[in-house]
Amino acid sequence: MVNPDKFLKVFASQFEENTRKSISINSAFKQIKGWSSLQALIITVAIHDEWGVSFSDEDFRNAQTVHDLLVITQTKLEK
């Protein structure tokens, strides 16, 4: 199981320090200050480094919240 606290920590640490505090597991990540297609690549590397799975373009299109990304990660790990 992907630990939600750890997932949130890995996700949030890819943003500027003063933005991190405002990010929760239910945050709509595309609304987070600094979100961009480049930020998606940075997140992809961090998640791949930690859990060995990566997000496709479609994953990012379909997901809305940080929790949605966690579920995608979990689903990919189970496969």
Add this chain to the structure above:
Amino acid sequence: MAKISIDHINLVGISAVVPSKIEKNIDLPLGDLEKQALIKTTGIETRRIADPSTTATDLCIYSANRLLDELKWKRNEIEIIVLVSQTPDYSIPGSSMFIQQQLGLSKNCIAIDINQGCAGYVYGLSVISSMMHSGKLKKGILLVGDTLSKVIAADDVSLTSIFSDGGTCTAIEYGAAGSMEFNLQTDGSGFEHIIIKNGGSRYPNGTDCYLQMNGQDVFNFALQEVVPNVESLLSSSKLGVEKVDYLVMHQANILLNEYIRKKLKIAEDRTLYSLKDYGNTSCATIPVSISANAKRLNGTDKIQFLLVGFGVGLSWGSVLVKSHGAKFLMIDEYR
């Protein structure tokens, strides 16, 4: 995995040339924060752009003349020329024939065009080395270059900020010391991830003939496939990673390249880059990076390179190149 091992084949020299026109990413029509993030993530500060009358073929010919003169190779001694490019002069004929004539090579010279992108240098090396080995051809040149700036829409900042133009020449000799070991792979299910859809036979009348790239999916592919490919090559060659003198990867972006480097456990000072000044020159990034670091490399008699290419196709591959007494020319500007 398709592995090829070739003995008695030596990489004896590399030259690279770039257009003199410099474009800076800091001048892109983006906000300051966006530009800073882009430069930090890609590692690219400046790129080189060919003028409208200069093609990849021109850059490769310039580069070849320079290297052949430096090596004092007679033109009539060259028995094979392989060109790797996705921006040839014409749809028909291939540009390698034009280059054969322009360089004044013999009619006994084989000329082959290869349509390959970011893995093209590794694939090109495998083709020329295999043919030289099987035919016992003494001298050959591999020309690798692209002018992707000509096929990118001017308002597509996601691509204009990355791609750059350049042409290179690599001289190969058969019969002496030196060897190459390849691991080549392909996944055509991702053929649409980097594509110019119109203008070919399937969509001949489309108006938009510009390059399109699904950056996220290309990034994912490289993240998942490159490291296992290299690890498999190192394992089958029984060469420990500590024996690699220099790692030279396709210059995609610093985020991805550094991830791969760290996973392979190769030190920063043994990894050659050209991203900052020359961007992503498509198939030419590996020889451009070697030329950009020529000062460090010259004077070392034996060098064990690990070269890694990945991109359009999807196509990827790695090669261990053991070179002896090679000459690496510093990057020149096309005049």
